[in-house]
Amino acid sequence: MPGVISARQSEHVPEPRDEAEVGDRQRHPTVDVVIPVYNEERSLPGCIRVLHDYLSNGFPFEWTITxxxxxxxxxxxRVANQLAETTDNVRVLRLERKGRGLALRTAWGFSDADIVVYMDVDLSTGLDALLPLVAPLSNGHSDIAIGSRLAPGARTVRGPKREVISRCYNALIRLSHGARFSDAQCGFKAARAEVIRPLLQRIEDDSWFFDTELLLLAEHNGLRVHEVPVDWVEDTDTRVHxxxxxxxxxxGLVRVARNKASGAAKVEDLPRRPEPAPIHPDAVVAQRRETGLLWQVLCFGLIGAASxxxxxxxxxxxxTWWPYWVAxxxxxxxxxxxxxxxxRRLTFIGRKRPGGRVHLQGLVVFALYYAFTSGAxxxxxxxxPRHTAALELVVLLAASLVGTAGRFVLLRIWVFRHDKSPAAVAGEKNLEEKVAA
Structure with a gap:
């Protein structure tokens, strides 16, 4: 139903609503599509018209546009209120403070829908991706779904500047946090409400980093993130500096890494997905085993040689440009x-460690390695003093080999040390009982 929601007095995230009042949500999920806007009186009417027409023509879920x-x-x-008064299933939420993250945190917190979505007002992402975005959430297969301009199959039309910036930023996220998603900042995301509400309480950013922080916390807490390759056309009328x-x-990346290392990024009251179990009654299940020392040495050696x-x-x-210590x-x-x-991905398989802690400890190992090779x-x-460049490379090679051996020892006994938490032990025991049954 159309309407206007006032948030002038309160911009906090409300407590989760009582799901018993909503009915059978799993069979008939509801979807709330959130459109954050700032000074968009020109673009908003066209956005709502196109989106409303799309949702009204065959979208299989009950929906609302916020x-x-x-x-x-x-x-x-004024334009938004007029649209809400004249268009079914459109409502308006007014905030007195800027910030895309704040807008999403507040709107998703107020929403009583089962699935919350957000997309940019310029509709840069093709709406054909909306149903593939929502579908894996509606049946519980995934917890969060994101549109990706960098996933295989995606098609984008944008200038080289934004292309380079986007790829460099997402590469930085993968290198610094070990993230598995490919595109953090695409304005096309959805989440199951029961999962997103506990996460909203932990997200600190109220601006553009909100998306990245959401995904990093989701992966850190074991949530399943589904990616949808999208068609995306750049709108040059942007508010991003x-x-x-x-x-x-x-x-933000540094802050999240610090929170991961300290344990502050762990969300305890998230719905937990059960451990995978065989469906076939006569299945012979492979036991999850840690890689042996021989594999670790071989794999580490190959990676070390390439490095x-x-x-x-x-x-x-x-x-040729810098002094030896800078180079x-x-x-x-x-x-x-x-x-x-x-x-982390190949050598020490089976030794699951918090990603933030691994990278921080890896920096310590790097500092020792750098001090050793630079000392040489x-x-x-x-x-x-008057040595040749060839001799310098030989010394660096020898120091690198010795330092690499030391790195392996530190990675094995400290960074990726094997310790089973009580939860992990309980999970393995539960899986064994299911297999035996």
């Missing part, structure tokens, strides 16, 4: 990030 007026200073509030947003995003070659090549290139630092920083992530170069420079 326009969140994000402290607009033009005529957006790239420079300030990039700085805020980097600060050493990459370090030497990068160092040789950077050395060594930059080369090692690049290869160490890739090396740690490769070892410093010693060479002190003993033989």
């Amino acid at each position: 326009v969140v007026d994000n402290a607009s200073t033009d005529g957006t509030e 790239v420079a300030s947003t990039a700085i805020d995003d980097i600060r 050493t070659v990459a370090t030497l090549l990068l160092y040789a290139g950077f050395r 060594n630092f930059v080369a090692l920083t690049i290869t160490t990030l890739l090396n740690t992530e490769a070892n 170069l410093f010693l060479l420079d002190a003993l033989k």
Whole structure:
């Protein structure tokens, strides 16, 4: 039903609603599509018209459109209220403070729908992706669904500047947090309400980093994130300030990593997905085993060899511009990030550790490794100031090999040490009982 919701007095996230009042939500889920707007009096009518027509023609779920007026200073509030009064299933939420994250936190918190969605007012993402976005949430298969402009099958039309910035930012997220999603900032996301509400209480950002923080917390807490490749066309009339947003995003990545390491990013009251169990009554289930020492040594050696070659090549290139200690630092920083992530995914399979803690400990190991290799170069420079570039590379190679052996020991006994939490032990016991039954 159309209507206007006032949030002038309160911008906090309300307590979750009593699900018993809603009925059988699993068979007949409801969807709330949230459109955050700031000074969009020109774009809003066309957006609502197109979206309303799409939802009215064959969308298989009961739906509502919620326009969140994000402290607009033009005529957006007036236009939104007119649309709510004249269009079925459209409502308006007015906030007196800016911030896309704040808009989503408030609207999703107020919503009584089973599935909450958000999309940008410019409709850059093709609406054909909306049903594939919502479907895996409606049957409980996934917890959060995101549109991705970088997933295989996606098609985008945008300028080279935004393309480069987007790819670099998402690569930084994967390197720093080990994230598995490909596109954090696409304005096309959905979530199961029962899952998203506990997460909203932990998300600190009220602006553009909200999306990234949401996904990082979701993965950190074991939620299943589903990606949908989308068709996306850039609208150049944007409210995003790239420079300030990039700085805020980097600060946010550091803050989330710190929260992961301290345990503050863990959300205890999330609905937990049961451990996978065989469906076939006569299935012979493979036991989950940790990789052995031989595999770890072999895999670590191959990754280390590739990293050493990459370090030497990068160092040789950077050395033409910078002093040896700067060239060594930059080369090692690049290869160490890739090396740690490769070892997390391949070498120490079965040793599940919090991603933030792993990367922080990896930085400590990197600092020791850097000090050792740089010390070797410093010693060479002190003993033989006029040495050749070839000798310098030989010394660096020898120091890298010794340092690599030390890194393996530290990674195995400290960063990826094997310790089973009580929850993990209980989960394995439960799985064994199911298999035996």
